[in-house]
Amino acid sequence: MGLISNGTTIFDAGALDSGLAKGAMTFIKKLTASSSGTLTFHNGASSVVLDNTYKEYLFTFKDIHPSATSGNPVFSFQGNAVGESGYNEAITSTHIRCANYEDDSDRYLSYGQGKDQAQGTSFQSLVDGDTGGDNDQSLAGYLHLFDPSNTTFLKHYIAKTHTSAANDVATTVFNAGYFNTTAAIDEIQFKMSTGNIDVGDICLYGIS
Numbered sequence: 001m002g003l004i005s006n007g008t009t010i011f012d013a014g015a016l017d018s019g020l021a022k023g024a025m026t027f028i029k030k031l032t033a034s035s036s037g038t039l040t041f042h043n044g045a046s047s048v049v050l051d052n053t054y055k056e057y058l059f060t061f062k063d064i065h066p067s068a069t070s071g072n073p074v075f076s077f078q079g080n081a082v083g084e085s086g087y088n089e090a091i092t093s094t095h096i097r098c099a100n101y102e103d104d105s106d107r108y109l110s111y112g113q114g115k116d117q118a119q120g121t122s123f124q125s126l127v128d129g130d131t132g133g134d135n136d137q138s139l140a141g142y143l144h145l146f147d148p149s150n151t152t153f154l155k156h157y158i159a160k161t162h163t164s165a166a167n168d169v170a171t172t173v174f175n176a177g178y179f180n181t182t183a184a185i186d187e188i189q190f191k192m193s194t195g196n197i198d199v200g201d202i203c204l205y206g207i208s
Helices: none
Strands: 003-005 008-012 025-036 038-042 056-066 075-081 091-101 107-111 118-120 139-146 155-164 169-179 185-192 197-207
Touching: 025 038, 038 197, 056 075, 056 185, 075 155, 139 185, 185 197
Parallel strands: none
Antiparallel strands: 003 008, 025 197, 038 185, 056 139, 056 197, 075 185, 091 107, 091 118, 091 169, 139 155, 155 169
């Protein structure tokens, strides 16, 4: 049995119609941390594409581990508009978190007040508290950045991370917001609030 929408065959005998346009995810660049203070994706530098080639970009985080084991190392990001520097674009964001402790002593689902921004220019936290620095602790997740080269609208993003934090708790964070600028964004930088990114990979993909 086929699936037909508005006269167009979508599925036929379980297969997607070969004549339909299909989106694709294209690998662009992988940065691997090695006691790195920052990991930066800048359009046109080191084979990075972050322009109007794609309408959506995806950054994936794999086994991000901080060098610091104290001082609450927070994994975060910021951007630069074309021709700008300083990674201080205005961000308005939301921050929702949920957690469960290894010993099952506590759990919560709440809004992370103080982890959001309202026209703030700081690096945006992508985690609830610290990112665990023990040998068996790390962070994984992703950041979607939508149409960063658009010069009519502001620039939306959606992020989700999961950490095994220093106090032995599994924490998931949903953070979303926008760069409140109509200028094109062509640089994204990631860093810890204290110390370096000890190890881990950040990969960039373009989605068409």
